Amino acid sequence: MMIPDDLGYQRKKLSLRGILIGAAALIVGAIILGMGYAADSVRASYNVLVIMLGLLSIGFGALFFVAMEHLFNNVWSIPFRRVTENLASVLIVVPVFAFILSFNMHELFPWLRPEVLDADSYIRGKSAYLNESFFWARNIGVYILLMVFFVLLVMRSWRQDKTKNPKTSWWISRSSGAFLPFFAIAITVVAVDWAMSLSPKWFSTMWGVYYFSGSILAALALITYISIDLTERGYMSKYISPDHFYSFGGLMYGLTSFWAYIAFSQFLLIWYANIPDEILWFMDRSQGGWLYFGLALPVIRFLIPFIILITKPSKSDPVRLKAMALFIFAGHLYDLFYVIMPEYSKLIGTPSVLPIGWIELSIPLVVVGVTMVSFNLVSRNRAMIPVGDPRIKKGLFFHL
Amino acid sequence: MKSSNVKNERILYGISAIYNTPDEILHAAGKVSDAGYKKYDVHTPYPVHGLDNAMKTDWPILGYVAMFLGLSGAAFALLFMYWSMSIDYPNVIGGKPFFSLPAFIPVTFEVTVLAASIGTLFTMLAVVFKFPNNAHPLHDTAYMDKVSSDKYGIVIEAKDMKFDREEVVDLFKLTGSEEIIAQYYDSEILATKINIFEPKFVTGLIAMAIVTSAVTYFSLNVLMDMKPFTWMQFQKKLSAMEPAEFYDSGFSMRTPVAGTVSRGHKPYAYENDPEGANTYLSNPLLATAENLEVGQKKYDTFCSPCHGYYGEGDSRLRGQFPTPPSLHSSTNRNSTDGRLYHIITVGQNTMPSYARQLNPTERWQVISYIRTLQRALNAKEEDLK
Numbered sequence: 020m021m022i023p024d025d026l027g028y029q030r031k032k033l034s035l036r037g038i039l040i041g042a043a044a045l046i047v048g049a050i051i052l053g054m055g056y057a058a059d060s061v062r063a064s065y066n067v068l069v070i071m072l073g074l075l076s077i078g079f080g081a082l083f084f085v086a087m088e089h090l091f092n093n094v095w096s097i098p099f100r101r102v103t104e105n106l107a108s109v110l111i112v113v114p115v116f117a118f119i120l121s122f123n124m125h126e127l128f129p130w131l132r133p134e135v136l137d138a139d140s141y142i143r144g145k146s147a148y149l150n151e152s153f154f155w156a157r158n159i160g161v162y163i164l165l166m167v168f169f170v171l172l173v174m175r176s177w178r179q180d181k182t183k184n185p186k187t188s189w190w191i192s193r194s195s196g197a198f199l200p201f202f203a204i205a206i207t208v209v210a211v212d213w214a215m216s217l218s219p220k221w222f223s224t225m226w227g228v229y230y231f232s233g234s235i236l237a238a239l240a241l242i243t244y245i246s247i248d249l250t251e252r253g254y255m256s257k258y259i260s261p262d263h264f265y266s267f268g269g270l271m272y273g274l275t276s277f278w279a280y281i282a283f284s285q286f287l288l289i290w291y292a293n294i295p296d297e298i299l300w301f302m303d304r305s306q307g308g309w310l311y312f313g314l315a316l317p318v319i320r321f322l323i324p325f326i327i328l329i330t331k332p333s334k335s336d337p338v339r340l341k342a343m344a345l346f347i348f349a350g351h352l353y354d355l356f357y358v359i360m361p362e363y364s365k366l367i368g369t370p371s372v373l374p375i376g377w378i379e380l381s382i383p384l385v386v387v388g389v390t391m392v393s394f395n396l397v398s399r400n401r402a403m404i405p406v407g408d409p410r411i412k413k414g415l416f417f418h419l
Numbered sequence: 420m421k422s423s424n425v426k427n428e429r430i431l432y433g434i435s436a437i438y439n440t441p442d443e444i445l446h447a448a449g450k451v452s453d454a455g456y457k458k459y460d461v462h463t464p465y466p467v468h469g470l471d472n473a474m475k476t477d478w479p480i481l482g483y484v485a486m487f488l489g490l491s492g493a494a495f496a497l498l499f500m501y502w503s504m505s506i507d508y509p510n511v512i513g514g515k516p517f518f519s520l521p522a523f524i525p526v527t528f529e530v531t532v533l534a535a536s537i538g539t540l541f542t543m544l545a546v547v548f549k550f551p552n553n554a555h556p557l558h559d560t561a562y563m564d565k566v567s568s569d570k571y572g573i574v575i576e577a578k579d580m581k582f583d584r585e586e587v588v589d590l591f592k593l594t595g596s597e598e599i600i601a602q603y604y605d606s607e608i609l610a611t612k613i614n615i616f617e618p619k620f621v622t623g624l625i626a627m628a629i630v631t632s633a634v635t636y637f638s639l640n641v642l643m644d645m646k647p648f649t650w651m652q653f654q655k656k657l658s659a660m661e662p663a664e665f666y667d668s669g670f671s672m673r674t675p676v677a678g679t680v681s682r683g684h685k686p687y688a689y690e691n692d693p694e695g696a697n698t699y700l701s702n703p704l705l706a707t708a709e710n711l712e713v714g715q716k717k718y719d720t721f722c723s724p725c726h727g728y729y730g731e732g733d734s735r736l737r738g739q740f741p742t743p744p745s746l747h748s749s750t751n752r753n754s755t756d757g758r759l760y761h762i763i764t765v766g767q768n769t770m771p772s773y774a775r776q777l778n779p780t781e782r783w784q785v786i787s788y789i790r791t792l793q794r795a796l797n798a799k800e801e802d803l804k
Contacts, residue, residue: 262468283524290521291513419468 059186064123078110080238097414136278237351268334281405444571492534700757714788
């Protein structure tokens with residue numbers, strides 16, 4: 020095959036459609052959330068926690084994929100790296116939600132309530148780690164370092180579009196090496212602090228991996244959806260082929276199995292050992308409606324994507340890929356809802372009732388709205404493929 | 420195959436062409452299939468994506484075979500575990516139900532993967548390579564050397580309907596191949612028969628079986644009894660009934676804490692109060708077939724040596740022990756269940772307590788059975804109807 024000289028890419032400004040839809044979703048979601056705060060501030064704050072962890076998933080996952088691409092010298096994903104990088108920009112918005120949550124800390128985290136601490140020496144024993152000042156110190160520290168890596172991995176790549184300096188790629192791949200160990204610790208700290216400590220008596224050593232596997236899957240689903248959508252609407256290079264899409268499909272299929280493996284391993288070990296401290300979390304989630312909510316989780320997050328993506332044609336068919344990407348992303352929000360909301364049910368004394376009402380509508384609306392607005396704002400004035408990367412041609416003319 | 424003195428003939432197998440890049444082979448494969456050839460094959464050192472499209476091959480059946488085998492493996496594993504763990508030999512493991520799905524998932528997964536992969540491999544050997552056939556005309560050719568290291572090749576077979584030497588060579592030249600060779604094979608290959616009972620092969624097989632058995636025997640029966648593999652058997656732990664220096668008493672078993680009650684134990688309230696037992700106790704069990712069956716079994720085991728199988732005091736102990744009175748005496752027939760229960764629990768005269776041999780339920784079941792025996796010898800008028 021003859022490789023053409025051009026990149027097949029015409030720089031176009033993204034249409035206003037995305038930003039308008041995103042803003043509309045965000046405004047409606049924010050209004051619902053505001054009304055929720057007026058009606059029931061505790062319930063609304065649990066919703067904000069789901070939203071924040073959802074957005075963190077996207078940011079963490081996107082940064083992870085950027086780092087992986089540089090470390091392993093992936094070729095196929097280079098034309099879509101700008102999508103991944105721009106998605107990571109949702110991280111900038113996350114502190115807003117953490118700030119909102121800081122007003123309801125005592126309702127969210129039992130280890131902050133004096134009456135719980137007085138009654139339970141078990142939880143008191145963990146106060147060396149679970150105390151308010153250390154909680155904020157480590158989370159702010161993690162966030163600052165995350166932003167440093169955002170600058171090192173993403174903003175340097177943005178600048179490379181203009182400088183066209185091949186040395187920049189070398190530097191980014193070195194930073195990626197430093198990023199990964201930090202990433203492993205950071206995502207574990209965040210997952211343990213914001214999700215696992217809602218039930219401070221319980222612990223799972225697989226918790227960090229559980230959140231990680233769901234997060235990278237959710238981020239990959241969004242990257243897949245946006246990349247295919249932008250390709251179809253002509254914002255990407257015209258040389259992008261079904262082989263690129265096949266790589267997305269194969270990776271989504273593999274990570275779906277990875278999530279199932281992690282989630283099932285966590286469940287199996289706890290179920291088998293049947294130790295009172297460990298089954299606590301699953302007991303809370305086997306009450307009434309939560310049992311059926313939880314039984315649907317493996318079907319939604321594993322069985323349906325696994326069966327639909329198993330055939331070879333479905334891994335490169337844009338229609339099925341887009342549908343499955345949205346489905347998988349919705350599945351991640353469902354998963355986070357399952358992780359967090361039973362603690363709210365328990366708190367208000369109705370452990371078997373699913374808290375699904377109008378307030379919960381704000382979760383998908385705000386997550387989608389924030390993601391769309393931040394992605395579009397960041398992307399409007401930038402090339403949609405990394406034109407400065409020296410390997411871009413290799414990536415565009417990739418075939419399996 | 421080495422040449423021999425049999426008259427040998429060279430038969431044209433086909434014409435091969437070598438290409439240097441995967442792009443060239445994709446292009447050439449497309450041209451060959453467009454030209455209408457059916458009997459041709461492409462050889463590459465690794466799976467080149469897109470070849471199936473270029474060769475316009477049919478959707479392979481192997482995928483369905485793999486799916487069928489995988490699902491059969493899953494079904495077999497689940498059913499087998501269901502049968503063995505909950506029907507044939509039900510055992511309580513970790514307090515879980517006999518059929519506990521989460522515990523079976525890992526095994527089901529393994530068997531699914533095993534059945535799918537090995538089954539697909541054997542299907543491929545049988546269908547594609549026509550096992551036990553183990554030869555191909557292209558074996559040991561320079562062409563095969565190249566396409567199994569760094570080149571890409573196509574062979575159009577002479578058997579193809581459209582095969583024409585000149586046309587094939589022209590086609591290969593047109594697609595840019597610089598190495599076009601006619602491939603021959605010896606006619607004697609066709610006459611060669613595969614003999615799996617060749618002495619060398621059979622000897623090797625037997626030798627391997629002996630070595631494998633010896634190693635297995637050695638590792639399981641000899642090696643396992645050697646240090647350090649036996650370390651786990653001799654741990655620093657206390658076994659029941661063994662002396663222990665660790666404790667002052669010198670026994671490894673400990674006396675239970677004062678006031679300890681064993682599980683399910685109900686203290687007997689009328690230990691020294693036969694009248695109370697007589698008055699307040701009554702048989703809580705119905706004289707059902709199951710209760711009487713257990714009662715008979717326990718009676719025959721523990722009571723019949725002295726009282727006789729039918730309660731007539733016909734001891735089987737031949738005077739080695741004082742013979743008790745008949746259970747059919749009017750005293751016994753008219754005494755309450757509570758009194759009998761008290762006698763069994765505490766004992767009477769030379770009869771010792773049977774509280775250790777019979778738990779409370781079993782005592783009541785034995786009493787029901789004694790009542791049945793009494794009724795059989797002294798039936799009432801209405802029983803005859």
